[in-house]
Amino acid sequence: MHRTKFPVIDLMQPPEENRYSVSQINLHLRRLMDSIPALQDVWIEGEVSNFKRHDSGHVYFSLKDSQSQIKGVMWRSDAIRQRALPQNGDRVQAHGKISVYESKGEYQLYCDRFIPLDQTGDLHAQFLALWQQLEAEGIFSPEIKRPLRPLPRRIGIVTSPTGAALQDVLHVLQRRYPLGEVILSPTPVQGETAPPQIVEALQRVDSVGVDVILLVRGGGSIEDLWCFNDPRIAYAIRATQTPVVTGVGHEIDTTLVDGAADVRAPTPSAAAEIATPDVSAIRAGLRAVYEQLRTAAQTALTHHRESLADSVHKLRLLSPASDIRTLRQRLDDQRSRFARTVTQGMLRRRTLLEGRVRALELSNPLHLLARGYAIVSHQGKRLSRADQVTAGADLEIKLSVGRVNATVKEILTDES
Incomplete structure (x- = not known):
């Protein structure tokens, strides 16, 4: 079995x-x-x-x-x-x-x-009432939003000069777009007295001719951010001649100024990224355009050379010897003119592209060192103001070639 x-x-x-x-x-x-x-x-x-x-x-x-x-x-x-x-x-x-x-x-x-739940309810009710009021007035209308300029030369920042939001924005700008000039319009960004000062800071930076305004503040409680729900700031944003990007709080925070802004970013760092292009991407784009033009010119030249060669061959087969010599001379003249035309066109385009690349490279802050400027640092931090150090502090001065160590003997300000 x-x-x-x-x-x-x-x-x-x-x-x-x-x-x-x-x-x-x-x-x-x-x-x-x-x-x-x-x-x-x-x-x-x-x-x-x-x-x-x-x-x-x-x-x-x-x-x-x-x-x-x-x-x-x-x-x-x-x-x-x-x-x-x-x-x-x-x-x-x-x-x-x-x-x-x-x-x-x-x-x-x-x-x-x-x-606190009661406080939350009261503030939320106030927020909804103000939002509905401004929405009815058209302050939030998509039709009045202004587009951002692709290559801003002057960037205005409205925020506290001592807050982390400013440092976040400056870090992003230094990394992505060091070509722009930054103009800070300082203001408090918290408390009952902040709204009129924020309005004044917006008007001040708008009057100096910037290409974009960043209104930013780091995160906080609903009470900390409540000043950004003041309608006066929303009206001031719409009254500017310059597009405004807001980055107030975190992604979950929404205020009246976010609705009034031309573009709302979730954080201060994101506002800086939205307002500026990436220089490395611009350089890559210029190189790609140059390669496209070069390839197109080479392709066109090859095509016409082949066409001319084919025409010569046909003439040899169909024409008497004397006519061939005449036509050959004409073809040579046409070939020379065409080659000159193509070469001149390529040279013009190459000169244009090289000029744009040089302009970008000359905007690099390190090129300023070769013109007599210097970068002064104290304990690894770059200095922009005399009152950032005291007498006796050790400094490191970076020049175009080499570094110099120095000691502060006296502090002089513009007022002294």
């Missing part, structure tokens, strides 16, 4: 691929939740309970409603930025992300911002 061997399956033992340790399943769940975009940017309304601030500075709490609750934590770095922390019984909106605390197998809210 023939017997077939079958694998023996123990129904009491789970298959190997479905076995997990506790740590493995918690890690898997955390990675799964972290991969869901909707859980990485959430607002949760609820009543605060079990609120406790640990000695480390971290804050632990629960948010509850009539049916359920969720645990939450706010790290010390976020807690110290809050204007005021809630207490048990307060109703709030909490912003953050949902993830799993692996060691306890609990999902919780990792909070970075609290907003």
Whole structure:
């Protein structure tokens, strides 16, 4: 009797691929939740309970409603930025992300911002009313948006001179488009007194003839950004003669000035990128055009040479010897004229392209060193003002060729 061997399956033992340790399943769940975009940017309304601030500075709490609750934590770095922390019984909106605390197998809210619920409602209602008012007046109409200039020569920046937003914008401009002249119109960008000063800063920079204006500010709470919901700033943007790009707060923040601007960017850095081209891309484009012209000219020259050669061959077959000599002379003349015409055209185009490339290269700040300028640094930071150093400070001066180390003996300002 023939017997077939079958694998023996123990129904009491789970298959190997479905076995997990506790740590493995918690890690898997955390990675799964972290991969869901909707859980990485959430607002949760609820009543605060079990609120406790640990000695480390971290804050632990629960948010509850009539049916359920969720645990939450706010790290010390976020807690110290809050204007005021809630207490048990307060109703709030909490912003953050949902993830799993692996060691306890609990999902919780990792909070970075609290907003009192009553305050949120009042500010939101004010914002909606102002938005509807300006929208009805046509301030946000797409038809009045102005296009940005492709190659701005002068770039106006309206922001705080001490804020991180200015440094972010300058870093992007230095990397992408160092050819433009930057004009800063300083202003406070927070508080009740900020709106009229922002309006004045916009008018001031618009009057000096810039090609684009960047109105920027870093992120903050709804209260920090509230000055940008002042209608006076929106009206001032539409009254400028220059296109305005706003980059206020983060991507999730929207203010009245964003609606009034010609272009709204999610961040200050993005505003700088939107307003300027990339110099490296311009150079690559010019090189590509040059290659296209060169290839087209060579192709045309080859085609006409072949056509002329074919004509000579036909004439030899069809014409008497005397006529051939005459026609050959004419063909030689035509060939010479054509070659001169093509060569002159190529030279004109090459001269034009070389001039544009030279203009770009001469705009490089390092070329200024060869004309007698210098770059002065102190402790690795470039200096633009005398009051950035004190007497006795060691300086490094970069010249066109070589470097010079020097020590400050005296500080002189323009007023002294």
